[in-house]
Amino acid sequence: MNFETFNFHPSIMAGVHALGYSIPTPIQLQGIPPIMQGRDVIGLAQTGTGKTAAFVLPILERLRAGPRGCVRALVISPTRELAEQTCEVFNGLGSRTGLQSVTIYGGVSMDQQTWNLRSGVEIVVACPGRLLDHLWKGTISLSELEILVIDEADRMFDMGFLPDIRNILRCILQKRQTLLFAATMPDNIRRLAREILHDPVTVQIGRRLPPKTVSHVLYPVQQHLKTALLKEILNGTQTDSVLVFTRTKHRAERVAQQLVRSGYRVTSLQGNLSQNQRQAALDGFRNGSIKILVATDIAARGIDVLSISHVVNYDMPGSTDDYIHRIGRTGRVDKNGDALTFVTSADADKILALERILNAPLERLTLKGFDYTKPAPEKELRLSYQPQRRVVRKQEIGKQMATK
Numbered sequence: 144m145n146f147e148t149f150n151f152h153p154s155i156m157a158g159v160h161a162l163g164y165s166i167p168t169p170i171q172l173q174g175i176p177p178i179m180q181g182r183d184v185i186g187l188a189q190t191g192t193g194k195t196a197a198f199v200l201p202i203l204e205r206l207r208a209g210p211r212g213c214v215r216a217l218v219i220s221p222t223r224e225l226a227e228q229t230c231e232v233f234n235g236l237g238s239r240t241g242l243q244s245v246t247i248y249g250g251v252s253m254d255q256q257t258w259n260l261r262s263g264v265e266i267v268v269a270c271p272g273r274l275l276d277h278l279w280k281g282t283i284s285l286s287e288l289e290i291l292v293i294d295e296a297d298r299m300f301d302m303g304f305l306p307d308i309r310n311i312l313r314c315i316l317q318k319r320q321t322l323l324f325a326a327t328m329p330d331n332i333r334r335l336a337r338e339i340l341h342d343p344v345t346v347q348i349g350r351r352l353p354p355k356t357v358s359h360v361l362y363p364v365q366q367h368l369k370t371a372l373l374k375e376i377l378n379g380t381q382t383d384s385v386l387v388f389t390r391t392k393h394r395a396e397r398v399a400q401q402l403v404r405s406g407y408r409v410t411s412l413q414g415n416l417s418q419n420q421r422q423a424a425l426d427g428f429r430n431g432s433i434k435i436l437v438a439t440d441i442a443a444r445g446i447d448v449l450s451i452s453h454v455v456n457y458d459m460p461g462s463t464d465d466y467i468h469r470i471g472r473t474g475r476v477d478k479n480g481d482a483l484t485f486v487t488s489a490d491a492d493k494i495l496a497l498e499r500i501l502n503a504p505l506e507r508l509t510l511k512g513f514d515y516t517k518p519a520p521e522k523e524l525r526l527s528y529q530p531q532r533r534v535v536r537k538q539e540i541g542k543q544m545a546t547k
Contacts, residue, residue, distance in 0.1 A: 158236035168193035212263035223248035271307035356474035383452035390458035409435035456484035
């Protein structure tokens, strides 16, 4: 089966061919027909399965033959990166339709967004907080809305956006088609789906497991040796683009700086960056001028770069879901990928949880010739003892005060 089966308008098929789409993925194959029929849909699929096009194409088909210059479709996304990526898919697939789409998210000027909205757009892709700002200021109208998409709903709720979602829904009074996409279906999402969807069709693709195209290995190592081990692996491994995940934004910045000093083309993506800096980092990573991106989990979704050959978990993720989101950045569209995870003795429980969902033990590797016995630098040792010395000093001061 190919995309001609869906009978899209030639202007939409031109975008399909321009982006090189040929055979629909399972989520597209099962999700597009009920969406085109106007049904509410719950789509459950892993990251990297093509679900964005599964709702973008039917939306373009519906909006193509209707009024212009008013917001008729709204996609709510958890992160600005995913919002930008979704808007790019709309622009690519809809390049011949004349339909206009814009993104709305925080961290940038509202004035430019307001100007874009007033210029007349049919599709808005928005993050919840900034969308509410525009609704409260009256700079966006949803009175003509026909289709609402809540994308990555599970991630949205993990990030605490459920109250914002409910506030947005209160601003949409008219009947509309609603699509909800998620990777998992916890109770809070089930409750919301029952409240806002009418007789939905559920499309579920596969179990909540990592893609079969990704191989997994663990590298046991002490925390202070992780950067040195990362450099050795990069030196001895044939890679395309590499995505490195750290637990904190400060560590992402520090690791990136250390790799830069070693001559790598690398940058970081983390919360301390301005929107322009974040966009420059993503653009460089996508076009290949930057080969290594060191990021926090903010980049676990919204990065769609087919050339990512390796994902390195510099820090073990907090949950198995986070692990799956991270490694979903490689092994996409039937390409093979590698997931390398640095683990310490403190990660034992997380490793067991991961092996349970994989239903197999994970291979532990050591790098030949790497010195795993090298002690932590003296500076790190001094820092580790400082809190204890401060407590002792406070206790001594307390004793001195008691004797006076």
